Amino acid sequence: MSTEVLRARWGVILLFWLNGVAWSSILPRYPEIKVALEASNTAFGVAVGLGPVGGLIAGLFTARLVRRFSSATVAGVTLIAGIAMLNAVANAPTLLLFSASLATMAAMDAITDISMNAHGLRVQKLYGRTILNSFHGWWSIGAVCGGFLGSVAAQVGMALWLQALVATVVFGGMALFARTLLLPGKDQDPVDEEAAAEVRPQRRIPAGLWARLIALGLLGASVGLVEESAASWGAIYMDGMFAVIPFVAGLAFVALQGAQMIGRFTGDALVNRIGARPAVTFGVSVAAVGMGVAVALPSPVTTVVGFACAGWGIATAIPSAMHAADELPGMAHGSGLTFVTWLMRLGFFAGPPLIGLVGDAVSLRWALIVVPVAALLALALTPALTPPRNARPTVL
Numbered sequence: 122m123s124t125e126v127l128r129a130r131w132g133v134i135l136l137f138w139l140n141g142v143a144w145s146s147i148l149p150r151y152p153e154i155k156v157a158l159e160a161s162n163t164a165f166g167v168a169v170g171l172g173p174v175g176g177l178i179a180g181l182f183t184a185r186l187v188r189r190f191s192s193a194t195v196a197g198v199t200l201i202a203g204i205a206m207l208n209a210v211a212n213a214p215t216l217l218l219f220s221a222s223l224a225t226m227a228a229m230d231a232i233t234d235i236s237m238n239a240h241g242l243r244v245q246k247l248y249g250r251t252i253l254n255s256f257h258g259w260w261s262i263g264a265v266c267g268g269f270l271g272s273v274a275a276q277v278g279m280a281l282w283l284q285a286l287v288a289t290v291v292f293g294g295m296a297l298f299a300r301t302l303l304l305p306g307k308d309q310d311p312v313d314e315e316a317a318a319e320v321r322p323q324r325r326i327p328a329g330l331w332a333r334l335i336a337l338g339l340l341g342a343s344v345g346l347v348e349e350s351a352a353s354w355g356a357i358y359m360d361g362m363f364a365v366i367p368f369v370a371g372l373a374f375v376a377l378q379g380a381q382m383i384g385r386f387t388g389d390a391l392v393n394r395i396g397a398r399p400a401v402t403f404g405v406s407v408a409a410v411g412m413g414v415a416v417a418l419p420s421p422v423t424t425v426v427g428f429a430c431a432g433w434g435i436a437t438a439i440p441s442a443m444h445a446a447d448e449l450p451g452m453a454h455g456s457g458l459t460f461v462t463w464l465m466r467l468g469f470f471a472g473p474p475l476i477g478l479v480g481d482a483v484s485l486r487w488a489l490i491v492v493p494v495a496a497l498l499a500l501a502l503t504p505a506l507t508p509p510r511n512a513r514p515t516v517l
Contacts, residue, residue, distance in 0.1 A: 125304065126247045132302025133244055134259045135295065136196055136237040141263025142270070143204045143292045144230065145378070147211060148352050149271035149371035150281055152360045158216045162357075162485065166477020168216050169353045172223030173470040176231030180463035183235040184456050192243065192308050196236040197300035203229030204292045211285035227466075235462045242447055242458070243308060251389045253440045258385030261436075264378035272371030330449060334457060336505035337442045338464025340401075343499035344435040345465050346472035347408060350492045351377040351428050353473040358485050363421045376425045377432035384436025397441040398506040405503070408434025409496035416489050431492065438499060439465065445506050 122130075155165045186195045206226035213219035241256045274284045355373030359365055384404065391400045411430020415423045446461035472491070479488035 122248065126244065128302045129240075129244050129304045130248075130252070132193075132299050133237060133241045133256055135299035135302070136200060136233075136240075137256045137260040138263035138266075139200060139204070139292050139296050139299065140230070140233055140237065141260040141265075141378075142267035143207060143263075143288060144226070145264040145267030145352070145374070146271045146274075146284070146288055147207055148374055149268060149275050149356050149367070150211070150284070151353070152357055152367070152370065153275065153281070154211075154213075154219065155357065158213075158219060160216050162477045162480040163474070164216060164477075165357075166353070166474040166480070168220040169223065170470055170472070170474035170477075171220045172227045173466045175224030175226070175228035176234075176466045177463060177470065179228035180231040180235060180459060180466065183232045183462075184459040186232065187236050187239055187308055191306065192236040192240040193300060193303035193305075196233050196240060197296060197303075199229045199232040199236070200296045200299075201293050203233060204296065205289050207285040207288050208282070211281040231462070231466060235459055238443055238462070239308060239458060240303060242444070243304060251393055251444075253444055254385045254388035254392065254437055257436075257440045258382050258388070261378050261382030261385055261432075265375055265382060268371055268375040268378060272368045272375070275367040275371065333449065333505050334446060334460055335464065336502050337446050338461045339467075340499050340502040340505060341439050341442045341461060341465030342467040342471075343495045343502065344405065344408075344438040345467075346495040347412075347431050347435050347492050347499075348377065348381075349472040350476060350489065351431070354476050354480075354485065354489075355428060358489065359421065359424060361485060362419060362424075365421055369421065372425050373428045376429040379432065380429040381432035381436045384433040385440070388437040388440070392437055392441065397437065397445065398503050401438045401441055401506060402500060402503045404434040404437060405496045405499040406434070408432075409493040409500065412489065412496065413493040416486065416493070419486055431496070434496065435499070441506055445508065448508060 158165070160168065183195070203226050206222060206229065209222035210219065210226060213222050238253075238256075241253055245252050271284070351374045355377070356370045359370040359373050360367070388400065408431040411427045411434065413427075415427025442461055442465070443458055446457040449457045472495075476485070476488045476491055479491065
């Protein structure tokens with residue numbers, strides 16, 4: 122590999138890490154924010170669930186932005202903007218402003234997510250082998266780091282405004298540095314001109330291709346709901362269900378992200394060996410069983426272990442769905458990836474309010490049954506990962 126490609130790989134790694142650490146650093150403070158806003162389970166769940174609406178809207182424009190300005194530029198700018206929104210989330214005086222701040226942060230996150238994955242696929246093309254799972258592994262490392270930082274800040278009683286300000290300065294500076302490491306030029310400039318000449322986007326996408334795109338998006342949405350359950354409700358569930366200190370309350374999220382990190386760093390080798398569909402099929406089955414046991418036998422230990430099973434189980438699902446969408450023939454550059462990533466956010470949108478509604482109606486314990494059900498839905502959608510006969514290598 123050339124020095125430029127190696128630098129770009131580390132630049133993408135840093136983007137993924139920052140995207141994970143900044144967002145997750147505020148999650149262990151959700152119990153404090155919920156109390157300060159005097160919100161019920163349903164109201165808080167709806168407020169958090171409305172946040173991804175910003176991502177759903179912003180995601181519609183990302184492919185055009187990437188084609189016009191390049192994935193490197195778009196990812197860098199929106200990552201910094203999203204990090205800065207931590208200050209609004211942490212200091213929101215009302216539930217409405219809290220939800221609006223989350224929506225704005227989610228909008229930036231959606232654009233960052235798609236553009237950094239597009240740049241990662243561009244780097245992967247130059248490597249000639251699967252490395253996308255490892256990028257997502259670094260996102261999980263960032264999420265674990267953020268979860269620990271937020272848990273420690275909660276334990277020592279650091280003011281929310283101070284935590285958000287420090288995060289903005291440190292992580293924002295690192296994002297500026299990451300941008301200097303990325304590949305130059307526009308993404309639509311083909312790496313392989315002969316291969317690119319063979320690819321002609323179809324004006325009318327066949328119904329079968331639409332069905333596969335929707336199935337891949339819903340697969341991602343299902344595992345997104347599993348992941349979001351720990352982010353939005355893990356600390357609140359642990360704090361309300363068991364007599365634990367604030368640091369331990371944050372471990373449900375840390376367990377999911379830590380296990381997901383392990384699954385993603387080993388995921389490239391697993392997918393290269395047995396294929397994406399078998400890897401995801403086995404993983405989401407483990408997630409369903411682990412969270413089912415956690416709901417049936419509630420305790421701090423089984424809850425943490427259950428979320429860890431969920432994290433390991435869904436590790437390769439979203440990268441595999443993104444890669445499968447990007448390989449579909451007849452699509453304009455970035456369109457398949459954008460559509461599937463956009464649809465994935467339905468899981469982040471639907472999960473928090475659904476769990477909150479069931480939690481108020483019954484209890485948070487039984488509301489978590491939504492998580493293994495979502496894993497089973499993902500299991501039913503894994504056939505979409507089988508490449509079509511005319512699938513093409515990704516040309517970026």
